[in-house]
Amino acid sequence: xxxxxxxxxxxxxxxxxxxxxxxxxxxxxxxxxxxxxxxxxxxxxxxxxxxxxxxxxxxxxxxxxxxxxxxxxxxxxxxxxxxxxxxxxxxxxxxxxxxxxxxxxxxxxxxxxxxxxxxxxxxxxxxxxxxxxxxxxxxxxxxxxxxxxxxxxxxxxxxxxxxxxxxxxxxxxxxxxxxxxxxxxxxxxxxxxxxxxxxxxxxxxxxxxxxxxxxxxxxxxxxxxxxxxxxxxxxxxxxxxxxxxxxxxxxxxxxxx
Amino acid sequence: xxxxxxxxxxxxxxxxxxxxxxxxxxxxxxxxxxxxxxxxxxxxxxxxxxxxxxxxxxxxxxxxxxxxxxxxxxxxxxxxxxxxxxxxxxxxxxxxxxxxxxxxxxxxxxxxxxxxxxxxxxxxxxxxxxxxxxxxxxxxxxxxxxxxxxxxxxxxxxxxxxxxxxxxxxxxxxxxxxxxxxxxxxxxxxxxxxxxxxxxxxxxxxxxxxxxxxxxxxxxxxxxxxxxxxxxxxxxxxxxxxxxxxxxxxxxxxxxxxxxxxxxxxxxxxxxxxxxxxxxxxxxxxxxxxxxxxxxxxxxxxxxxxxxxxxxxxxxxxxxxxxxxxxxxxxxxxxxxxxxxxxxxxxxxxxxxxxxxxxxxxxxxxxxxxxxxxxxx
Ligand SMILES: Nc1ncnc2c1ncn2[C@@H]1O[C@H](COP(=O)(O)OP(=O)(O)O)[C@@H](O)[C@H]1O
Ligand SMILES: [Mg+2]
Numbered sequence: 297x298x299x300x301x302x303x304x305x306x307x308x309x310x311x312x313x314x315x316x317x318x319x320x321x322x323x324x325x326x327x328x329x330x331x332x333x334x335x336x337x338x339x340x341x342x343x344x345x346x347x348x349x350x351x352x353x354x355x356x357x358x359x360x361x362x363x364x365x366x367x368x369x370x371x372x373x374x375x376x377x378x379x380x381x382x383x384x385x386x387x388x389x390x391x392x393x394x395x396x397x398x399x400x401x402x403x404x405x406x407x408x409x410x411x412x413x414x415x416x417x418x419x420x421x422x423x424x425x426x427x428x429x430x431x432x433x434x435x436x437x438x439x440x441x442x443x444x445x446x447x448x449x450x451x452x453x454x455x456x457x458x459x460x461x462x463x464x465x466x467x468x469x470x471x472x473x474x475x476x477x478x479x480x481x482x483x484x485x486x487x488x489x490x491x492x493x494x495x496x497x498x499x500x501x502x503x504x505x506x507x508x509x510x511x512x513x514x515x516x517x518x519x520x521x522x523x524x525x526x527x528x529x530x531x532x533x534x535x536x537x538x539x540x541x542x543x544x545x546x547x548x549x550x551x552x553x
Numbered sequence: 554x555x556x557x558x559x560x561x562x563x564x565x566x567x568x569x570x571x572x573x574x575x576x577x578x579x580x581x582x583x584x585x586x587x588x589x590x591x592x593x594x595x596x597x598x599x600x601x602x603x604x605x606x607x608x609x610x611x612x613x614x615x616x617x618x619x620x621x622x623x624x625x626x627x628x629x630x631x632x633x634x635x636x637x638x639x640x641x642x643x644x645x646x647x648x649x650x651x652x653x654x655x656x657x658x659x660x661x662x663x664x665x666x667x668x669x670x671x672x673x674x675x676x677x678x679x680x681x682x683x684x685x686x687x688x689x690x691x692x693x694x695x696x697x698x699x700x701x702x703x704x705x706x707x708x709x710x711x712x713x714x715x716x717x718x719x720x721x722x723x724x725x726x727x728x729x730x731x732x733x734x735x736x737x738x739x740x741x742x743x744x745x746x747x748x749x750x751x752x753x754x755x756x757x758x759x760x761x762x763x764x765x766x767x768x769x770x771x772x773x774x775x776x777x778x779x780x781x782x783x784x785x786x787x788x789x790x791x792x793x794x795x796x797x798x799x800x801x802x803x804x805x806x807x808x809x810x811x812x813x814x815x816x817x818x819x820x821x822x823x824x825x826x827x828x829x830x831x832x833x834x835x836x837x838x839x840x841x842x843x844x845x846x847x848x849x850x851x852x853x854x855x856x857x858x859x860x861x862x863x864x865x866x867x868x869x870x871x872x873x874x875x876x877x878x879x880x881x882x883x884x885x886x887x888x889x890x891x892x893x894x895x896x897x898x899x900x901x902x903x904x905x906x907x908x909x910x911x912x913x914x915x916x917x918x919x920x921x922x923x924x925x926x927x928x929x930x
Contacts, residue, residue: 396753
């Protein structure tokens, strides 16, 4: 199996903003990601499953080169996210509600602009735009301002633009969060299609059913650490995913649910 | 470089899709023009006008007999003075309109082959003197046998230095220009940088393989173009309304700048805009939203305008002063407009602006690599 993603000892600590801990009296720093190591292989969907605040988004932001780890490293297609960011950026598509598109532009223009920034050949970009717009039903809206589109259409446009450069590796933070059911279905179907095309995907979620539906392998993230790392099949051999998760959660945190 | 162009194009697209931005481009210039013209019209009504059939007063020095026809002489009113110097000081004081001085042995010189000179002295701060000057030079022009006001070292305009129109220009325009340019810079920089951070569209660009410095350059260049355009439109508003504004008070007919002046002025304006945009952009990068950016820039803008204004107080600036950011540009602009600028000083002022811009761009390139600056919430 070809290793597309290799994560080794990834650690990231945040200083908490001053205002917060004044009233909360909490710790000054939060270890969001704690010595994380795992790998993802070509053509699979890897799921990072964890509760809120587990460090999923932080991990994915490091992989997307948006932030730097304090220590450790990750390689995507053999390129380091720490020292070869530009190479990594060419190979990845990052999807998250954190990244926005400008309201004033049309989907058509946004696609052209971003494929331009990725240095995609014009004619290749045009044919890719044509087929993606058709597939997601964006065609009829391609000359309307992004800001005037419906939420569902906006999300589809954001998805299409983020994969304008046909990335090898796709990073998806909470794929179905905030999507209406129809759009969510379109997105999950598309992720499976991408996998069939040999793309590698890492996604984060707190929704068990999504993992069960999509993922080949799963890392269960609790308090910045991997509590389990296995195939979906092995994790759900004895009990269902939800029960497995809560058992682990109680063991790691000592909390009784 | 290709990416820089892409980003510039995107910014232009944004500017010109936004009706508010287009309006903002023209509005200050238009407002200034209307306001100044209005003030001018009101002042013009109040200003004394030259009565119909007014004959400018003139003192002829060594006027050769029969040189001027009866008809020509009828247009002017001759006055007598003891000496040439006395007549000239009357022109300076405004009690006499013009002095026309013929060279000694004028007739003999004309008959020989040398071309003698006729000197016409006037006072550009006095309306009737300008009329007289125009009349006299009109009568005297078109002769090959002699020249009019040809000694380049001589000052024929006897206006008191302090009253000189160019000096008023030189004092007011830098202040005005600095304020106009700064306000057009502040209307775009926070929106384009802090605004993109606030809305989350900057992060989208940061995950593409575009070099950080390319984003910075694309932003700075496009913002500078917009601010320049807006600044120049405002400047045109000022220039076009000045004749009206000046009314009877300033005689702009006497001020004419050469191509070199405009060229130097243009260079200065470009370089000032570049520094302002880069400085404002650095602050906008530090801010987490537009509101904060505007709050950061406000005090800096005030300081910049004050520095530009301080040029008024340097009557005899040394060349070194030109190299100080903003102060130097103010002095240089002032000097260019009063046509006393040394090319070295202007070049120095422009260069120092460009160097400062480059430093700020490099600084911003570093800032764009810092996650706690770029992703601050
Ligand atoms: N930029 C930041 N500054 C300070 N703390 C942060 C920042 N980003 C995340 N954190 C903290 O790190 C922890 C993990 O957050 P996150 O990665 O967003 O978790 P998840 O996506 O799994 O919900 C949380 O405690 C969060 O408060
Ligand atoms: Mg998250």
